[in-house]
Every structure is written in C-alpha cells, then in structure tokens.
Amino acid sequence: MAEAAANGDARRGGVPRPTNPMVTPLLTDLYQFTMAYAYWKAGKHLDRAVFDLYFRKNPFGGEFTIFGGLEECIRFIANFKFTEEEIKFLRSVMPTCEDGFFEYLSSIDCSDVEVYAIPEGYVVFPKVPLMRIEGPVAVIQLLETPFLSLVNYASLVTTNAARHRLVAGKSKNLLEFGLRRAQGPDGGISASRYSYMGGFDATSNVAAGRLFGIPIRGTHSHAFVSSFMGLDEITDKALTSSDGSSKCEDFVSLVQNWLIKIQDSSSLRGTFGETSQSELAAFTSYALAFPNSFLALVDTYDVMRSGVPNFCAVALALNDMGYKAVGIRLDSGDLAYLSVETRKFFHVIEKDFGVVGFGKMNITASNDLNEETIDALNKQGHEVDAFGIGTYLVTCYAQAALGCVFKLVEINKQPRIKLSEDVTKVSIPCKKKCYRLYGKEGYPLVDIMTGEDEPGPKIGERLLCRHPFIESKRAYVVPQHVEELLSHFTSGASIPT
Amino acid sequence: MAEAAANGDARRGGVPRPTNPMVTPLLTDLYQFTMAYAYWKAGKHLDRAVFDLYFRKNPFGGEFTIFGGLEECIRFIANFKFTEEEIKFLRSVMPTCEDGFFEYLSSIDCSDVEVYAIPEGYVVFPKVPLMRIEGPVAVIQLLETPFLSLVNYASLVTTNAARHRLVAGKSKNLLEFGLRRAQGPDGGISASRYSYMGGFDATSNVAAGRLFGIPIRGTHSHAFVSSFMGLDEITDKALTSSDGSSKCEDFVSLVQNWLIKIQDSSSLRGTFGETSQSELAAFTSYALAFPNSFLALVDTYDVMRSGVPNFCAVALALNDMGYKAVGIRLDSGDLAYLSVETRKFFHVIEKDFGVVGFGKMNITASNDLNEETIDALNKQGHEVDAFGIGTYLVTCYAQAALGCVFKLVEINKQPRIKLSEDVTKVSIPCKKKCYRLYGKEGYPLVDIMTGEDEPGPKIGERLLCRHPFIESKRAYVVPQHVEELLSHFTSGASIPT
Numbered sequence: 001m002a003e004a005a006a007n008g009d010a011r012r013g014g015v016p017r018p019t020n021p022m023v024t025p026l027l028t029d030l031y032q033f034t035m036a037y038a039y040w041k042a043g044k045h046l047d048r049a050v051f052d053l054y055f056r057k058n059p060f061g062g063e064f065t066i067f068g069g070l071e072e073c074i075r076f077i078a079n080f081k082f083t084e085e086e087i088k089f090l091r092s093v094m095p096t097c098e099d100g101f102f103e104y105l106s107s108i109d110c111s112d113v114e115v116y117a118i119p120e121g122y123v124v125f126p127k128v129p130l131m132r133i134e135g136p137v138a139v140i141q142l143l144e145t146p147f148l149s150l151v152n153y154a155s156l157v158t159t160n161a162a163r164h165r166l167v168a169g170k171s172k173n174l175l176e177f178g179l180r181r182a183q184g185p186d187g188g189i190s191a192s193r194y195s196y197m198g199g200f201d202a203t204s205n206v207a208a209g210r211l212f213g214i215p216i217r218g219t220h221s222h223a224f225v226s227s228f229m230g231l232d233e234i235t236d237k238a239l240t241s242s243d244g245s246s247k248c249e250d251f252v253s254l255v256q257n258w259l260i261k262i263q264d265s266s267s268l269r270g271t272f273g274e275t276s277q278s279e280l281a282a283f284t285s286y287a288l289a290f291p292n293s294f295l296a297l298v299d300t301y302d303v304m305r306s307g308v309p310n311f312c313a314v315a316l317a318l319n320d321m322g323y324k325a326v327g328i329r330l331d332s333g334d335l336a337y338l339s340v341e342t343r344k345f346f347h348v349i350e351k352d353f354g355v356v357g358f359g360k361m362n363i364t365a366s367n368d369l370n371e372e373t374i375d376a377l378n379k380q381g382h383e384v385d386a387f388g389i390g391t392y393l394v395t396c397y398a399q400a401a402l403g404c405v406f407k408l409v410e411i412n413k414q415p416r417i418k419l420s421e422d423v424t425k426v427s428i429p430c431k432k433k434c435y436r437l438y439g440k441e442g443y444p445l446v447d448i449m450t451g452e453d454e455p456g457p458k459i460g461e462r463l464l465c466r467h468p469f470i471e472s473k474r475a476y477v478v479p480q481h482v483e484e485l486l487s488h489f490t491s492g493a494s495i496p497t
Numbered sequence: 498m499a500e501a502a503a504n505g506d507a508r509r510g511g512v513p514r515p516t517n518p519m520v521t522p523l524l525t526d527l528y529q530f531t532m533a534y535a536y537w538k539a540g541k542h543l544d545r546a547v548f549d550l551y552f553r554k555n556p557f558g559g560e561f562t563i564f565g566g567l568e569e570c571i572r573f574i575a576n577f578k579f580t581e582e583e584i585k586f587l588r589s590v591m592p593t594c595e596d597g598f599f600e601y602l603s604s605i606d607c608s609d610v611e612v613y614a615i616p617e618g619y620v621v622f623p624k625v626p627l628m629r630i631e632g633p634v635a636v637i638q639l640l641e642t643p644f645l646s647l648v649n650y651a652s653l654v655t656t657n658a659a660r661h662r663l664v665a666g667k668s669k670n671l672l673e674f675g676l677r678r679a680q681g682p683d684g685g686i687s688a689s690r691y692s693y694m695g696g697f698d699a700t701s702n703v704a705a706g707r708l709f710g711i712p713i714r715g716t717h718s719h720a721f722v723s724s725f726m727g728l729d730e731i732t733d734k735a736l737t738s739s740d741g742s743s744k745c746e747d748f749v750s751l752v753q754n755w756l757i758k759i760q761d762s763s764s765l766r767g768t769f770g771e772t773s774q775s776e777l778a779a780f781t782s783y784a785l786a787f788p789n790s791f792l793a794l795v796d797t798y799d800v801m802r803s804g805v806p807n808f809c810a811v812a813l814a815l816n817d818m819g820y821k822a823v824g825i826r827l828d829s830g831d832l833a834y835l836s837v838e839t840r841k842f843f844h845v846i847e848k849d850f851g852v853v854g855f856g857k858m859n860i861t862a863s864n865d866l867n868e869e870t871i872d873a874l875n876k877q878g879h880e881v882d883a884f885g886i887g888t889y890l891v892t893c894y895a896q897a898a899l900g901c902v903f904k905l906v907e908i909n910k911q912p913r914i915k916l917s918e919d920v921t922k923v924s925i926p927c928k929k930k931c932y933r934l935y936g937k938e939g940y941p942l943v944d945i946m947t948g949e950d951e952p953g954p955k956i957g958e959r960l961l962c963r964h965p966f967i968e969s970k971r972a973y974v975v976p977q978h979v980e981e982l983l984s985h986f987t988s989g990a991s992i993p994t
C-alpha cells in the first residue's frame with residue numbers, strides 16, 4: 001500500500017496525481033524496464049524518440065471514436081517519479097542489472113517529455129495520432145503501457161456512451177447504472193466519468209459523482225420492496241404538506257383511500273384486483289422518506305396489476321399534500337408494451353381525477369439495455385423518458401477493447417517504421433502534424449496528416465488529400481477553416497479541460 | 498483524493514484495506530443510500546436481512562465458473578467506515594434527509610455483518626450462493642454494489658484464465674500480457690491477479706507482480722528493434738563469459754561471424770539473404786544487457802528471412818561465452834507455420850553446429866490469442882511453448898460481464914422472493930446451506946442447497962437431488978464425502994487464503 005500513501009499527497013507541481021492511486025510508474029509491462037536497461041547499457045537511453053499513439057479501426061463497427069483519457073496521462077507524467085521502495089522492488093526483479101541503471105531510474109522524471117495531443121472529448125479517426133509523445137527513448141517506453149491503459153478504455157467507453165446517446169436521441173435522459181457489472185472498481189468509476197463525457201446525464205455511482213461532479217441518481221431496488229411485509233410495519237405515518245401549512249397524521253390511510261378510488265374508477269374498474277401490500281408499504285415508506293422525489297420501481301410483483309396502481313395511489317396521496325411524484329422505473333418484461341400501458345394508465349388518472357400533468361409522469365426503463373434494444377424500442381414505439389444503462393455500456397460488451405497502439409515513428413530525427421504482412425498494421429513513419437479541415441457550412445470535412453516540416457493546408461486553397469494506404473481514397477478539398485489538432489503539453493502543464 | 502490518504506493507513510483491526518484505495522463505502526449506487534434512509538425513517542434499518550450473492554448462468558457458454566474476489570470483500574467490510582468528508586458529501590447529495598440519519602451512517606461499521614462464503618478459487622455453479630450475507634438490512638444494502646463490483650469481474654477473468662489453461666494444456670506456459678488493453682488501470686491489475694489464480698504462470702504487469710507476488714515476464718518490443726539503425730551504434734562491445742573466466746572484447750564481431758556461418762551452412766544456404774542490421778543490432782544489444790535471459794522478438798521485419806537467423810547468430814555467440822539463450826517470440830503472421838519453421842531452423846542449427854539443446858529453444862507466441870485461436874493452433878499442429886495472451890483474456894472479450902446478483906432471501910426470519918415472468922430470474926427464498934457431494938472416486942458429483950434447518954446430506958445415504966426449477970432434472974446420489982461449502986467470516990476475520 002506504499003503507493004496509496006505516496007499518492008495521498010494529492011499533487012506535485014500544481015498538477016494533481018492520477019485519480020486512481022494505483023497508477024504509478026510500476027503500472028507498466030516489465031519489458032519497458034528490460035528495454036530501458038538495454039538502452040542504458042548501449043548508451044542509447046537519451047536518444048530522442050517520437051512515438052505516435054493511435055488506433056487502427058473504429059470500435060463497434062462504427063465510423064467514429066471519441067478520445068478520452070488525456071487528462072489522466074498528463075497527471076501521470078506530471079507526477080512521474082519512482083519511490084525508493086519501487087526501485088528496490090525493480091532491483092529484485094532484475095537482479096543482474098548494474099547499480100548505475102537503478103540510479104538512473106531514480107533520477108528520471110518527465111521534465112524532458114513533450115506530449116502533443118488532440119483535445120479530450122474530440123471525435124477522432126483511425127491512424128491519426130491522438131497523442132505524439134517525444135523524449136528520451138528509455139523514458140517514453142516506460143510511458144507506453146500506462147498511456148495505453150489510460151486511453152484505451154476511456155476512449156472506448158466515451159465512444160460507446162456517445163453511440164447510446166445518438167440512438168436514444170437528445171430528448172431522453174440517459175443514466176449510467178453499471179458499477180456492479182463493470183470490470184472492477186475503477187472500471188466502474190471510469191465508466192461513470194467517461195459516459196458523462198460521452199453524453200450521459202447522470203450516474204448511480206456515488207464515488208464517481210463525488211470525484212468528477214457528475215449528477216447522481218437512484219431510488220430503490222426490488223429488495224427494498226420485498227423487505228416490507230405490509231402497511232402495519234409503518235409506524236410513523238405523518239406527513240407535513242409541501243408548503244408546511246398542514247400535516248396529514250395518517251398518510252397510510254390517505255394512500256389506501258386513493259387505491260380504493262382508483263380501483264373503483266369507471267375507466268379502470270376490473271383492470272386490476274388486489275395489489276401487493278408488501279409493495280404498497282414499500283412505496284408508502286419511500287414516499288414518506290422522499291416526498292419531493294418519489295420514483296418507484298414497479299416490477300417486483302406485477303407491473304400493471306400491482307406496481308402501477310400502487311404507485312398511482314401513493315402519487316395521488318402525495319399530490320393531496322402538495323408534492324409532485326417523479327415517476328416509475330420498469331426493470332423487466334416488454335418495456336415498449338409496459339411503458340405504453342403505463343402511460344395510458346397515467347392519462348386515465350389525470351382525466352378521471354383531474355390531476356393536471358399526471359399523464360406526463362416520468363417513465364424510466366432499465367434491464368440489459370443497449371444500442372440495439374433502444375433502437376428496437378424506438379421502432380416498436382414506447383413511452384420511456386429515461387434509460388438506465390449498465391452492463392452493455394460500461395463493459396462495452398459489443399467490443400470490449402479498443403486497440404490503441406504506441407509506435408516509434410522517429411529516433412534522433414530518423415524516421416522509423418514497423419513493417420507487417422498485414423498492411424493495416426504497418427506504422428506510418430515520421431513526426432507528423434495533424435489538421436482538421438472544415439467546409440463552408442462549418443462542418444469538418446477531413447483530418448489530414450503532414451510531415452513536421454511540410455507546409456500546412458491553407459484556407460481557400462485546393463488540396464489533394466490522399467489515404468496513406470488505399471490509393472483510390474483521395475479527394476480534393478478547399479478548406480474554409482483549418483484547425484491544428486495536436487496541442488502541446490509538458491509535464492509542467494496545467495490540466496487540459 | 499481524501500480516500501487515498503485515508504487508505505494510506507494500510508489496515509484496520511489486522512485486516513488490510515482493499516487493494517485499490519478507490520474502494521470506499523461511497524463506491525456504491527446512490528439508491529443504496531436512499532433506501533438506507535427510507536429504512537431508517539421507517540425504523541426498519543436494523544431488521545435482520547439475509548442476502549444471497551449468486552449468478553444465473555455460467556459465462557462463455559461454459560459449464561463452470563471459478564469464484565474470485567472474496568478476499569477483497571472481506572477487506573472491504575473489515576475496514577468499512579465513513580469518513581467525515583464522505584458524510585458531508587452525502588449530506589449534499591441528499592439534502593432533504595434528517596440529521597439523525599447521517600449520525601447513524603457515521604456510526605456504522607460491519608461488526609454485525611456475517612458473511613458465509615465458498616472458498617475463493619473454487620469451481621462454482623449457477624444459483625448456488627457464492628456468498629450469503631447477513632446483518633442489518635440498511636448496512637447490507639450498502640454492501641451490494643461494492644461486493645458485486647469486486648466479485649463479478651474477478652470471477653469472470655479467473656474463469657476465463659482457467660478456460661485458456663484447459664485449451665492450452667498443462668505443459669504450456671501461459672503469460673498474461675493484457676495491461677494495455679484492460680478496462681482501466683485496476684482492470685489490468687485485477688486481470689493479472691485473477692489470471693494467476695485461474696492458472697496462468699506469469700504476468701507482464703510489474704505493479705501486479707509487486708502487489709500479489711506473481712512472477713513477472715518481459716523482454717522487448719518492436720520499437721526496441723526499430724530504434725536501432727545498425728551495429729555501429731553499439732559502443733561497449735565486451736562480454737564476460739558466464740563463468741567469469743574469459744572476456745570477449747568484440748561480441749558484435751562474434752555475432753557477425755556466426756551469422757556468416759549460418760548463411761553458409763549447407764542446410765540453410767539460400768533460405769535467407771541479408772538480414773536486417775537494425776534488428777541484429779537490437780538483438781546484440783539486448784544480449785549484452787541480458788546474456789542470461791536472451792529472448793528476442795523476431796517479427797519486426799521478416800521472421801524467417803531476418804528475425805530467426807539474427808536470433809540464432811546472437812544465441813550461438815552467447816553459447817560460445819557459456820550463456821544459454823532462452824528463445825524467441827512471434828507476434829504476427831501464421832503462428833502455427835512460423836513456429837514449425839522456426840523449430841526446424843533450430844534443429845538444423847543444433848545438428849550443423851553441434852549445439853546440444855538448441856532445437857528445444859523456447860518459442861513464445863502472442864498477437865490477439867484466445868481460446869479459439871489456441872484450439873485452432875492445436876489442431877493445425879504447432880511448436881509453441883508459451884502463449885502470451887492479452888486483450889481476449891483480460892477484457893473477457895467473449896463475454897465481458899458476469900451477471901452476479903444480490904437478492905434478499907429472508908428478513909426477520911421471513912422468507913422473501915423476487916418474482917419474474919422469466920423463471921430464471923425468480924429468486925430462491927430462505928436462508929440456505931450448501932453442500933458439495935463427492936462420489937467413490939473422490940470427484941465431486943453435485944452441489945445441493947437445503948434450508949437452514951433441514952438435516953444435511955449423510956455419507957452413504959441415498960439422497961434425491963432436485964433442480965429448483967426444472968422438474969425433470971433430478972437424480973439419486975449416494976455421497977461418499979460431504980463438504981459444507983459456505984464458511985463463516987466476520988468483519989474481524991482474518992483473510993481467507
């Protein structure tokens with residue numbers, strides 16, 4: 001736990017440490033250290049190297065990716081320093097290495113490392129470097145694994161969230177509910193953070209809400225419902241009205257009376273019989289605890305024959321006391337059908353009892369939702385206002401990894417290439433500049449790469465853009481606006497936002 | 498970063514804190530707190546509840562799961578306590594809640610929580626609780642999300658590792674190389690830990706090696722190879738022999754001479770021409786740095802026409818100096834074919850130059866390996882001794898989540914059930930005992946659950962075992978050995994091993 005203690009000191013030189021205290025210079029592959037030693041032995045460790053961090057293919061069979069993880073990379077290099085305990089451990093792992101190497105390791109930080117990066121949250125495309133990292137080759141190699149570890153999942157889940165937003169549409173509320181199914185605790189925390197970056201509205205994850213200022217949402221589970229036996233468990237039955245002007249001494253009876261009225265209403269008579277008293281007790285208790293934000297999970301027993309009527313009875317009782325209930329959550333069954341039937345029920349209540357707005361009550365849906373199921377719901381027609389999405393979002397179930405790589409493109413100003421029989425795996429050598437070209441309407445047209453010393457594209461000048469590997473992919477473009485994509489960061493830089 | 502600081506104190510009451518300092522009581526869903534408040538308001542928060550943690554279906558279309566994550570759960574409850582900052586944050590999230598509730602939260606720990614769990618690392622099956630958790634309902638609900646977060650991925654990746662071990666066979670070395678593609682930093686660290694639990698031999702992840710005492714492996718990457726221009730970059734060319742008795746002043750020339758001998762050998766003449774000098778320089782440098790553990794990545798340029806001949810030249814030069822090279826790594830191309838051709842090459846070297854054992858040189862393969870590709874390699878025939886597995890192992894690509902759930906089965910000694918139209922989602926009520934029954938040969942036959950107060954199975958007595966939902970699945974068993982599966986842990990317990 002030495003890392004934790006070390007990281008308890010929250011920042012060095014003004015830049016906070018990585019969010020997860022486990023992100024230390026040891027969080028890398030052993031071969032980065034064995035290579036560093038071989039470079040050192042060969043006197044090459046200070047050779048100036050340029051690496052590109054990029055991916056080869058958009059995830060999820062899609063046409064775009066969103067870049068996440070940059071801030072954590074900058075935090076990492078800004079605080080990069082081995083502790084004595086870490087050096088001691090490395091000595092034990094590499095016992096044949098000379099002392100001088102460990103003295104060198106002890107001395108290094110990232111003050112001579114320069115990062116050029118596309119802004120976090122930008123749409124990005126294959127082959128174009130998200131980051132260009134320059135510095136002494138031995139140091140840059142040590143950064144490869146942590147950088148990839150910090151960028152790959154962050155970008156993947158941000159992209160996944162954005163895809164869910166696209167399919168759900170702008171008007172829906174999207175809630176990230178994935179902590180329990182995420183790949184470990186900080187898989188969950190990162191998922192919350194980067195889902196928010198990708199367009200979600202809120203998370204259920206309290207720790208992530210605290211760390212990143214994300215709105216937090218949540219009400220109750222099935223266990224809460226089934227933990228109640230019946231209404232006689234409720235001992236404190238009093239509820240003060242919303243404006244404080246009156247007090248209902250027996251809110252339970254108020255709820256029970258409303259349930260009878262609903263059962264007897266001409267439009268609803270016969271649509272349901274006796275509802276679950278366990279559920280009614282749970283809803284009533286929850287409303288007594290949170291009269292201002294009553295949202296009930298209605299599928300523990302039977303949505304239309306128990307959950308929705310029970311919810312309406314409690315919501316109408318709250319209405320009598322000046323409170324406006326929020327709505328319901330569906331967590332199983334045919335969500336399209338149930339949401340439509342529930343909406344109808346709400347409209348009947350609004351009409352029969354003259355409660356303006358009751359028909360617009362919020363309907364949240366959860367239960368293994370993903371892009372495809374939301375798309376299917378859209379096609380079927382539904383009345384869902386908010387989607388709670390867990391497993392498929394946070395684990396990126398449709399494609400659980402983004403394949404960012406970190407390739408040497410130049411050393412001591414000499415271009416370097418990695419060959420492969422698979423042309424998509426050939427690296428593009430040389431230090432590059434990257435530009436996003438915009439057209440007349442202000443929309444981006446294409447991202448291009450040039451050599452470091454080549455002249456950049458000029459506004460209004462026709463330019464031939466060529467695909468690096470596919471001869472037939474080429475196009476003339478006349479940019480109306482040119483954006484240089486890579487911004488400069490050093491280990492002393494302030495955090496990009 | 499307050500958590501990190503708090504967690505810098507490594508243990509409380511003898512049990513270490515969770516490995517990841519981000520695992521705090523706030524790492525849970527908001528609804529656990531809103532429910533806790535509603536329980537507290539209703540005076541039900543101390544009701545004695547029993548929850549089962551279990552999964553419904555084995556992952557990867559398989560027939561078994563391996564339970565991981567228990568130790569972290571015990572660490573979590575042993576150190577469960579809210580900090581003042583955490584309480585302050587919760588007040589800001591739930592501003593309508595009464596002060597008394599936050600005083601209650603401040604007071605709680607897990608001293609009245611009891612956990613009954615199957616040993617970590619055991620093979621486990623659907624529906625049988627991995628853990629039974631008993632205690633005050635409000636406290637147990639707070640544990641739901643962190644427990645699931647700690648168990649789901651741990652069990653999934655342990656199972657995935659075990660499946661890779663089964664397909665690779667006992668004789669192969671399995672190396673976990675997944676940190677860069679894992680779902681975030683502790684996805685990587687957990688993957689290393691639980692892959693080792695599932696039967697892997699080593700990891701590339703230095704931090705995980707340090708935290709959990711896992712053997713660490715690694716040599717060099719493509720970037721190391723392409724960072725060298727040629728042999729003239731090597732300035733310190735001397736190598737002392739393995740026994741210290743002699744010194745070769747120009748190891749580079751020794752390598753070059755061996756390369757010429759290989760090129761000119763009657764069996765190999767014409768199979769390759771000029772090899773990459775960049776690669777030869779990299780291999781020679783690496784050998785000078787690690788003469789005792791020389792393993793070379795041979796596919797940067799061309800495996801059979803450059804990588805393998807270059808490796809052999811360096812290995813033979815090392816042999817002259819009394820060192821035994823380890824072998825090669827293949828990271829692209831047709832691994833079956835290349836491993837077979839490489840093995841032939843090694844055998845020719847052994848025969849032509851009389852170097853005993855050269856034919857048995859280690860061949861490691863990597864590059865997007867998984868269960869299916871290893872199975873395909875087995876069917877094709879290959880000469881691989883060790884597999885380095887990353888993405889597919891650590892992200893559990895074939896199924897990125899295990900669906901463990903946490904269901905209320907009893908409260909105040911009353912059985913509780915969650916109904917569902919989907920029979921597989923119906924919870925099995927009541928506090929249970931779980932037994933593993935073994936047959937004559939010592940192999941386990943079946944796991945069974947009984948009610949807490951039912952008599953357990955007896956050795957030698959015929960017992961009718963019935964599937965809880967599928968009437969036709971039943972069998973008579975005469976156990977020769979009965980193992981009670983759930984062991985008792987409390988928050989003051991020592992860590993299970």
